[in-house]
Amino acid sequence: MKELVVSKIKDGTVIDHINAGRAPLVLKILGIDVGTDLTVSMAMNVSSSKMGKKDIVKVEGMYISEEKLSKIALISPNATINLIRNYEIERKFKVNPPEVVEEVLKCPNPMCVSNAEREPVRSIFYVKIEENEVSARCHYCGRKIKDLANYIS
Amino acid sequence: MRHLISINDLDREDITYILKRAEEFEDVARGERSLKILEGKILGNLFFEPSTRTRMSFEVAMKRLGGDVVNMTAQEASSIAKGETLADTVRVVSGYCDAIVIRHPLEGAARFAAENSSVPVINAGDGAGQHPTQTLLDLYTIKKECGKLDGITIALVGDLKYSRTIHSLIKALTLFETKIYLVSPDALALPDEMLEEIGGDVSRARLDEVIEEVDVLYVTRIQKERFPDEEEYRKVSGSYRITLNTIKNAKDSMIIMHPLPRVDEVDPAVDKTRHAKYFQQAFYGVPVRMAILSEVML
Numbered sequence: 076m077k078e079l080v081v082s083k084i085k086d087g088t089v090i091d092h093i094n095a096g097r098a099p100l101v102l103k104i105l106g107i108d109v110g111t112d113l114t115v116s117m118a119m120n121v122s123s124s125k126m127g128k129k130d131i132v133k134v135e136g137m138y139i140s141e142e143k144l145s146k147i148a149l150i151s152p153n154a155t156i157n158l159i160r161n162y163e164i165e166r167k168f169k170v171n172p173p174e175v176v177e178e179v180l181k182c183p184n185p186m187c188v189s190n191a192e193r194e195p196v197r198s199i200f201y202v203k204i205e206e207n208e209v210s211a212r213c214h215y216c217g218r219k220i221k222d223l224a225n226y227i228s
Numbered sequence: 229m230r231h232l233i234s235i236n237d238l239d240r241e242d243i244t245y246i247l248k249r250a251e252e253f254e255d256v257a258r259g260e261r262s263l264k265i266l267e268g269k270i271l272g273n274l275f276f277e278p279s280t281r282t283r284m285s286f287e288v289a290m291k292r293l294g295g296d297v298v299n300m301t302a303q304e305a306s307s308i309a310k311g312e313t314l315a316d317t318v319r320v321v322s323g324y325c326d327a328i329v330i331r332h333p334l335e336g337a338a339r340f341a342a343e344n345s346s347v348p349v350i351n352a353g354d355g356a357g358q359h360p361t362q363t364l365l366d367l368y369t370i371k372k373e374c375g376k377l378d379g380i381t382i383a384l385v386g387d388l389k390y391s392r393t394i395h396s397l398i399k400a401l402t403l404f405e406t407k408i409y410l411v412s413p414d415a416l417a418l419p420d421e422m423l424e425e426i427g428g429d430v431s432r433a434r435l436d437e438v439i440e441e442v443d444v445l446y447v448t449r450i451q452k453e454r455f456p457d458e459e460e461y462r463k464v465s466g467s468y469r470i471t472l473n474t475i476k477n478a479k480d481s482m483i484i485m486h487p488l489p490r491v492d493e494v495d496p497a498v499d500k501t502r503h504a505k506y507f508q509q510a511f512y513g514v515p516v517r518m519a520i521l522s523e524v525m526l
Contacts, residue, residue, distance in 0.1 A: 219421070
C-alpha cells in the first residue's frame with residue numbers, strides 16, 4: 076500500500092525529483108530559512124522509481140517565480156515543479172538553469188575580485204550544460220566550477 | 229566605450245587589426261616620426277603591483293603620441309592605504325583622465341574596474357589572470373621576426389602552470405594555425421583542464437626532441453617559490469636553462485623570446501646570437517601599446 080510521506084497542499088508550489096540530499100539547499104536558494112512564516116514541508120531520501128532516491132519540497136500558499144525556480148536547476152537539473160491550485164496541479168514543468176546567475180554561487184578562487192571584502196562586487200556566473208552536467212564560469216576570474224551544490228553562497 | 233580586459237575578448241580579426249596598427253606606429257615609437265594624435269589626452273596608470281616595462285612602455289607610448297600620463301604607483305602614498313575600495317579609486321581616477329591602465333593582484337580586478345569606470349580600462353595584469361597587452365606584443369614580435377603567425381611552430385618553455393603570460397599566449401596562438409609544444413617540468417606543466425579546453429595542435433614535448441623544428445622558443449622564468457626545496461628547484465631550473473649548447477641544432481631563423489625579467493633561464497652568451505629577440509620584444513611593447521591607446525581613446 077502506498078504511504079503518503081508528505082501531505083497534499085491546497086495551494087502553492089511542489090518541487091519534486093530533487094536530487095537526494097539537496098532539499099535543504101533548494102530551500103536556501105529560494106531564500107526560505109528558519110525565520111519563514113510559510114508552511115513548508117520537506118521530505119528527504121524518498122524512494123523514487125526514476126531516481127532511486129529523491130527529495131521533495133512543498134511550499135504552501137506561495138507561487139514561487141519561475142526565475143527563482145530556475146536556480147534550482149543549478150543543483151538539481153531533473154527537478155520538476157508543480158503549481159497547485161485547490162489541490163489540483165495547475166501547471167507542471169521542468170526547471171531550466173538560467174544562462175547567468177547573480178549572487179547565487181561563490182567563486183572558490185580566493186584571489187578572485189568577487190571575494191574581495193568591502194568591494195561593492197556581485198558574484199556573477201555563466202551557466203552551461205554539457206552532457207547533462209551543469210557547470211558555471213566566474214565572470215571575473217574565469218574559474219570554471221562543477222558540482223555547483225558546493226558553491227551555493 | 230572599448231576596454232581591453234582579456235585576450236579572450238578579441239578574435240583573430242581584432243588581433244590582426246591591432247598588429248597592423250602597431251606596425252604603422254613603429255617609427256613613431258622609435259622617435260623617427262612625430263605624431264601627436266593623443267595631444268590633450270591623459271592616461272591614468274593605476275599600478276597596485278610593481279611593474280617596470282609595462283608601466284614605462286605605456287608611459288612612453290602615450291608621450292610619443294603627444295599625450296600625458298598621471299601615475300599612481302606607490303600604494304602607501306595614495307588613499308588606498310586609508311582603506312578606499314578599488315571601485316571608489318577607479319570612479320575617482322576615471323574623472324581625472326581619458327583612459328586607465330590597471331595592474332592589480334586580484335584576478336578579475338580589471339573587469340571590475342571597467343564596470344566602475346567612466347573611461348576605457350586596459351588590463352596590465354590582474355594577478356594570475358590576464359595580461360592581454362603582453363600577449364599582443366608577443367604576437368607582434370612573432371609576426372615581425374618570423375614574417376607570419378599562421379604556420380609557425382613554437383615551443384613554450386618553463387613555468388606553464390602559473391605563468392599568466394603563457395596562458396594568454398596559448399589561447400591567442402590557437403586562433404592562428406600554429407603548432408605548439410609545451411616543454412616544462414612535470415610540477416609546472418600546463419593544467420590538464422586548460423589543455424582540454426584550448427584545442428588546437430598542442431602537445432607536450434622535450435626540448436631536445438623539437439629544437440630543430442621550432443621557429444620560436446618562448447622561455448619563461450621558473451620561480452623558486454614553486455618548489456618545496458631548493459635542491460629540487462636547482463635540478464629542475466638547470467635542465468630548462470637555454471644555453472648555446474641547447475640551441476646548437478636550431479634553425480638559423482629560430483627566435484628566442486622571453487617576457488623578461490630573466491634570472492638565469494637564458495645564458496647571457498645567447499644574447500649575442502641572431503636568435504635572441506627578447507630586448508626587441510620589449511621594444512615592440514611601445515608600438516603595440518600605442519595601437520591599443522589610440523584605439524580606446526580616439
